Amino acid sequence: MAKKRYAIVLDASKCLNCKACTVACKLENDVPVGQETYRIWVTENRLHGNFPNLTQTFQPSQCQHCENTPCASVCPTNATYKTEEGVVLVDYDKCVLCKACMTACPYDARFVDEHLAAVEKCTMCYHRLPDRDPACVETCPTKVRVFGDINDPESKASKLLAKNSYYRLKPSVNTRPRLFYVD
Amino acid sequence: MTTHTERVSNLASKTLTTSLIVIGIILLAIGGYASLQVFLQGHEAVYAVNREVPWGLLIATYAYFVITSTGLAFIGGLGHAFGFEKYSKMSKRIVVMAFVILLAGFTQIGMEIGHPIRLMIYLILSPNLNAPIVWMGVFYGIELVILAVELYIIFKPNKKESDHNTAKIVGFFALLVGVLATSNLGYVFGSLNARPFYHGVYFSIFLVISGITAGAALLLAIHNIIYKFNVPENLYSSMKALGKLMGAGIGVMIFLYLWKILSSLYTQPGDSYLAAKALLTGPLSINFWVGELVLAVILPLAIIVFSKASNMKALGIAGIVFMIGLFFTRYDFIVAGQLPPMREGLAGSGVHTVNGLAQYAPSATEWMIFALGWGVFLVLYFLAERFLILDTKEH
Numbered sequence: 001m002a003k004k005r006y007a008i009v010l011d012a013s014k015c016l017n018c019k020a021c022t023v024a025c026k027l028e029n030d031v032p033v034g035q036e037t038y039r040i041w042v043t044e045n046r047l048h049g050n051f052p053n054l055t056q057t058f059q060p061s062q063c064q065h066c067e068n069t070p071c072a073s074v075c076p077t078n079a080t081y082k083t084e085e086g087v088v089l090v091d092y093d094k095c096v097l098c099k100a101c102m103t104a105c106p107y108d109a110r111f112v113d114e115h116l117a118a119v120e121k122c123t124m125c126y127h128r129l130p131d132r133d134p135a136c137v138e139t140c141p142t143k144v145r146v147f148g149d150i151n152d153p154e155s156k157a158s159k160l161l162a163k164n165s166y167y168r169l170k171p172s173v174n175t176r177p178r179l180f181y182v183d
Numbered sequence: 184m185t186t187h188t189e190r191v192s193n194l195a196s197k198t199l200t201t202s203l204i205v206i207g208i209i210l211l212a213i214g215g216y217a218s219l220q221v222f223l224q225g226h227e228a229v230y231a232v233n234r235e236v237p238w239g240l241l242i243a244t245y246a247y248f249v250i251t252s253t254g255l256a257f258i259g260g261l262g263h264a265f266g267f268e269k270y271s272k273m274s275k276r277i278v279v280m281a282f283v284i285l286l287a288g289f290t291q292i293g294m295e296i297g298h299p300i301r302l303m304i305y306l307i308l309s310p311n312l313n314a315p316i317v318w319m320g321v322f323y324g325i326e327l328v329i330l331a332v333e334l335y336i337i338f339k340p341n342k343k344e345s346d347h348n349t350a351k352i353v354g355f356f357a358l359l360v361g362v363l364a365t366s367n368l369g370y371v372f373g374s375l376n377a378r379p380f381y382h383g384v385y386f387s388i389f390l391v392i393s394g395i396t397a398g399a400a401l402l403l404a405i406h407n408i409i410y411k412f413n414v415p416e417n418l419y420s421s422m423k424a425l426g427k428l429m430g431a432g433i434g435v436m437i438f439l440y441l442w443k444i445l446s447s448l449y450t451q452p453g454d455s456y457l458a459a460k461a462l463l464t465g466p467l468s469i470n471f472w473v474g475e476l477v478l479a480v481i482l483p484l485a486i487i488v489f490s491k492a493s494n495m496k497a498l499g500i501a502g503i504v505f506m507i508g509l510f511f512t513r514y515d516f517i518v519a520g521q522l523p524p525m526r527e528g529l530a531g532s533g534v535h536t537v538n539g540l541a542q543y544a545p546s547a548t549e550w551m552i553f554a555l556g557w558g559v560f561l562v563l564y565f566l567a568e569r570f571l572i573l574d575t576k577e578h
Binding site for chain 1: 298309
């Protein structure tokens with residue numbers, strides 16, 4: 001049987017910008033309060049159109065769990081590593097806080113966690129898998145995010161990718177993210 | 184028998200070195216206090232580096248010191264291994280200076296990295312050989328050992344012929360490993376997928392060239408300081424040779440600057456373009472035009488050209504001005520590449536930008552750690568001047 005390939009498929013058009021995902025992430029992962037300490041975010045894109053016909057879209061995002069992983073390549077101690085399912089994690093005990101991973105990440109998805117004394121980032125709530133979905137997925141009222149094994153054609157994530165066209169962020173940097181945005 | 188003039192000169196020299204040691208101790212005390220703050224409050228509380236610009240002043244100062252050290256080792260290697268007698272006349276000072284300034288650099292990286300001891304442990308237990316930082320540690324570690332061996336050889340009493348041969352071999356490896364270390368430092372930045380301003384071969388070359396230039400400039404400056412701008416005649420030929428080396432180095436730097444900036448501007452609207460614009464017209468523009476260009480290029484080059492590299496005092500001033508300007512060069516290099524944000528600073532993104540660029544200005548504590556580095560250099564180097572004989576009588 002093929003290995004699992006975990007991914008998150010997002011339909012950003014469903015996003016209400018309620019930020020429940022960011023709160024759930026903070027609580028689930030004990031992320032410190034602070035302007036720079038966040039694992040996931042919801043960007044409020046620029047308004048489209050002219051008054052009164054205005055539209056605003058949102059882009060929820062987080063660590064892209066890249067298949068081609070720039071942060072892991074530059075980590076001197078192998079503190080950043082990939083699980084066999086492709087989830088990019090940090091071994092906090094090995095992190096030396098050189099911050100090379102932060103400068104190498106094209107998505108600004110990493111930050112220094114003073115409590116852990118290490119660089120941290122989204123883990124896809126690896127501690128909950130496979131029994132429960134990541135906290136951001138579980139809590140979303142409009143189901144923007146769908147988590148699943150994209151090697152399993154019967155998973156919700158695979159079906160969404162099969163039915164929709166999708167894009168990934170910053171394809172020019174060739175990181176091959178595991179976060180897919182359906183159009 | 185010493186003459187009255189020599190005795191007065193020796194006394195003045197001792198006063199000068201003692202004064203510089205005292206200044207160094209004051210800087211060490213400032214740096215020591217800052218280090219205590221870092222240990223007690225943590226890096227995040229006292230440093231201004233942030234999520235968008237994770238590497239700041241301390242990495243810049245680290246680069247400034249260690250690259251100058253390898254530049255000195257390069258010049259020392261030319262003297263020892265390749266028979267450039269003009270440089271070998273200064274070999275003791277070169278080795279002592281290279282060793283001490285490398286230690287000063289290590290204080291900066293030691294205070295920048297959150298877990299320096301853990302780094303040393305896991306570099307052995309779990310190294311990622313694909314990571315350029317691993318090789319940075321390896322090369323600079325080896326360079327420190329090589330320089331320590333060189334120190335031992337040059338101060339060894341009753342040197343034999345075999346010691347001279349050993350010095351040649353060790354000098355060659357100091358040069359080789361120094362070039363590897365510095366060019367690898369360019370690779371540390373060049374390997375950052377997200378930062379196109381650093382990509383390519385440019386910085387590896389620029390750092391080596393500017394490092395050698397810095398080595399020459401520091402030697403010109405220190406010799407003038409030690410001899411109170413009255414360098415003895417027997418060093419004239421060495422000083423002139425260093426002046427020419429420095430002038431040639433600046434010439435190559437101009438060439439590299441020109442093409443780097445122009446090629447970056449043509450990547451609009453990419454991040455290299457944004458970084459170049461940050462240098463030319465953005466938040467780093469004063470650093471760039473005044474520090475990098477006027478102090479590290481135009482003034483020293485003009486002094487060298489107009490004095491025909493033969494006025495010792497002028498060479499000393501050129502060296503001092505260049506070393507001040509070079510600090511801005513290193514700072515700008517580190518910061519400019521990180522200013523283009525990885526995500527647009529829109530509401531909710533968590534990214535903080537001004538005019539589309541990330542922001543960074545060093546904190547007081549970072550400046551105090553910078554003082555620590557200079558304290559280490561001044562105290563150790565001028566203690567060596569004070570208590571050891573650094574004039575090379577023969578080679």
